[in-house]
Amino acid sequence: MPRIGAEPARRRSLIDAALATIGEHGSLDVSVKEIAGRAGMSPALAFHYFGDKDEIILQTMRHLLREFSSEVTARLRQADSPRQRVEAIIDASFSVSQFDRKTIAAWLVFYLHACSSPPAARLFQVYARRLHSNLVDALRPLVGEESVIAAADTLGALIDGLYVRHALRADGPDAGEARRICMACLDRHLSEHAVGGVQ
C-alpha cells in the first residue's frame, strides 16, 4: 500500500481537504478525522505529516495565500499599462479559483483566526502588505502620489466587501457584478483625478 514518494501528494490532498472542509463549515471547528477522511487517509497519517492540527490549518492558510498571490503575479506579468495593472489585481480577486463561496468562507475564517493566532497573523501581514504595495504601485501613475493611498484603501476595502457579500449573502454580487462595481469605482477615482489634474 505505501507508495514511495507519495508524501507531497498526500500533503496536498490534506490541504485541499482541509480547505474544502473549513470552507463548508465556515469555521475551524472541523475535526482532523473529517479532513483526513475526505483526503482518503487516516487521521494518524495527517498527524504524521503535519504534527499538529494547528499546523494543518496554518499550511492550508499559507496555501490559500500563495494561490492568490500567484494568480495576481501571473496577471500582473501580462499587464502592459498602469490601468491594466490595476485591472489585473481586481480580476485576480474575482477569478474563478478565488471567487468561490467555499474559498471565500475559508478566507474569512482565516482572517478571523489571525486575530487570535500570532503565526496566522504574521502570515496574513506579509500577504496584506504585498497586495497593498501592488495596488499602490499600480494606482500611483493613474491617480498621483497624493491620492494613491486613499484610492488603494478604497479599492482594497471595496474588494474585501464584495468578497464578503458574494460569499455570505444570498443576493450578493457574482463575479461580473463585483468586477463592474470595482471598475466603476476606479473610473470615478480616475475622472476625479483627471479633472483635478487639468485644473
Add this chain to the structure above:
Amino acid sequence: MPRIGAEPARRRSLIDAALATIGEHGSLDVSVKEIAGRAGMSPALAFHYFGDKDEIILQTMRHLLREFSSEVTARLRQADSPRQRVEAIIDASFSVSQFDRKTIAAWLVFYLHACSSPPAARLFQVYARRLHSNLVDALRPLVGEESVIAAADTLGALIDGLYVRHALRADGPDAGEARRICMACLDRHLSEHAVGGVQ
C-alpha cells in the same frame, strides 16, 4: 442566592458575555462554561434560561443586529436632508458601539455562521434587507433612480470591507478614516451624477 425576578438581567448578562467571548475568540467555538463564567453564573443556569447553546448564540446575534438597527434608526430620525440620511447610516456603522474590534469580529463570526445555520441566515436576511432599503431610499434623491442600486451596492460593500479591515488588520482604518473614505466615495458618486445631470 436565588433572587427573584432576575431573569431579564441574567439573560442580558449572558448575551453580553457571549458577545464578548465570541468577539475575542473570533469564533463560535467557545464553551458555555466560559460564557456563563464571565456572566457570573453556572453553565446550568445558562441552559435553564436559553435551553441550548444554539439559542444563546442566536439570541446574541439577534441582540447585535437589533443594537445596530436602533443605532441606524436613531440617527435617521435626526437627519434632515437626503445627504444627512446617507451620512446617518455611515456614521451608525462607524459609531463607537459598533466599530469596536470585538464587536466586528462577532459580526463576522455570525456572518459566517449564517452560511450553515438556517435560523441565523433568516435573522441576517431581515437585517440585510432593511439596511439595503434604508441605503437605497437615502441615496435615491441624491443619485437618481438609474444609479441608486449601483451606489448602494458600492457603499454597502465598502462599509463591509472597512469593517473587516478595521477589525482584522493591524493597519486597518480607524473610525475617522473609515468615515472619510466612505464620504469621499459618496462624494464621487454625487459629483458624477451632478455632471451627468447637467449634460
Add this chain to the structure above:
Amino acid sequence: MPRIGAEPARRRSLIDAALATIGEHGSLDVSVKEIAGRAGMSPALAFHYFGDKDEIILQTMRHLLREFSSEVTARLRQADSPRQRVEAIIDASFSVSQFDRKTIAAWLVFYLHACSSPPAARLFQVYARRLHSNLVDALRPLVGEESVIAAADTLGALIDGLYVRHALRADGPDAGEARRICMACLDRHLSEHAVGGVQ
C-alpha cells in the same frame, strides 16, 4: 392559588403521574420534572411533599400494590365457594385496572427495582406473601394439602408470565385469553386431583 387542604390531592396527582410516566418509559429513568409537570405542578413542590425522588417512587409502588390488594380483597369477599375464591384472585389479576399495558410495565419496573432497593424489596415481599397465602388458602380445599404448594406455584407463575406477555408482546394474550388459560390450567389441576382422589 394555594388551596387549603390540597395536599392529599396533590400527592395523589403526583403518584398517578409517576405511575403513568414510569409505565410509559418502562423504567425509573424519568425525571421529577416530567412527573411534576404531568401532575400540573413544579418539581419543587414534588420535593416538598415527598422529600426525595426515591420516596416518590416508593410511594408510587406502594400505591400500586395496595390497589391490587384491594381488588383481590374485594373480589374475595364476594366469593362463596373455594373455586370462586381462586377465580377471584385470577380475575383480580386480569381486571381492567390491573391488566393494562402501562400498569404492568410499571409492575415490572418495580419488580426489577426491588432487586437493588431494599425498601422496595421489603414492600414487595409483604405483598408477595399475602398473595401466596391467599392462593394457597383458596386452593387447599380444591387440590388437597399435598398438592397445594405445587398448584399455587404453578398458577402464580403462570399469572406472572401472562402478565409479562400481555404487557410486552405485540401478540400477547388479552384479558379474556389470559383468564381462559389460567382457568384451563386450574381445571387440569383439579381433574388430576379428582382422579387421584378416586384411585
Add this chain to the structure above:
Amino acid sequence: MPRIGAEPARRRSLIDAALATIGEHGSLDVSVKEIAGRAGMSPALAFHYFGDKDEIILQTMRHLLREFSSEVTARLRQADSPRQRVEAIIDASFSVSQFDRKTIAAWLVFYLHACSSPPAARLFQVYARRLHSNLVDALRPLVGEESVIAAADTLGALIDGLYVRHALRADGPDAGEARRICMACLDRHLSEHAVGGVQ
C-alpha cells in the same frame, strides 16, 4: 498499550461487562463509564467500537438472545422424541447459563426496553417467534393440532413466569423446581390429551 487485532475480544469484553452491569442494576440506567471500566478500558474506546450507548445495549441484547437460541438449538439437535424436544426447550430455559439472577434481570430489562425502542422490539420479535415455533412444533405430535396453541401459550407463559420469580423473588424457584413445575404442567396437558384421545 495498543495491541493489534484486539477488536473482537474488546467488543466481547464490553458486551459481557454491559450484561453484568445491566443485570446488577436491573436497569439500563448504567453509565458507559461503568461498563467500560468493568471491561478494563476507557469509555472512549467503548464509543470507538460501538459508536453509541444505544448500540452497546442493542448488541448486548442481541448477544443474550443469540446465546439462548444456541442453547435451545444445541439441545434440540440431541432430542430423539417429541417429548424430548419439549424438554429440550424447557431445559434450555433453566440451564445454568440462562437461569442466573443477573442474566434474567437483564432479560427483563431488555423486555421492557423493547416497549420503547423499535430496534430492540424488532430483535425481540424475531426471537419470540422462533421460540414459539419451536415450542409449537415440539408440542404438536404430543397434544394434537387442536390443543397445540393453548399448550404452547401455557407452557411459554409458565416458563416466563418462573423466570421472573426466580430472578426477582427471594423465595422464587431454583432451576430444579422450575423444571419440575414445567414438566408437571406438560404432563397434565399430555394426560388430558391421552384421555381425550382414548375416549
Add this chain to the structure above:
DNA sequence: AATGAATGAGCCTTCATTCAT
C-alpha cells in the same frame, strides 16, 4: 402553599493526540 432561581455532579460524546505494529 408554591415556585423560580441556582448549582454540583454526572452522563454521553467528540476530539486531538500518541503509540505499537
Add this chain to the structure above:
DNA sequence: AATGAATGAAGGCTCATTCAT
C-alpha cells in the same frame, strides 16, 4: 508508510436537589 488501538480532556446538556421569596 500507514493505521488501528487507546486515552485524557473537554464540551453540551440533564437532573436531583436546595433555597429565597
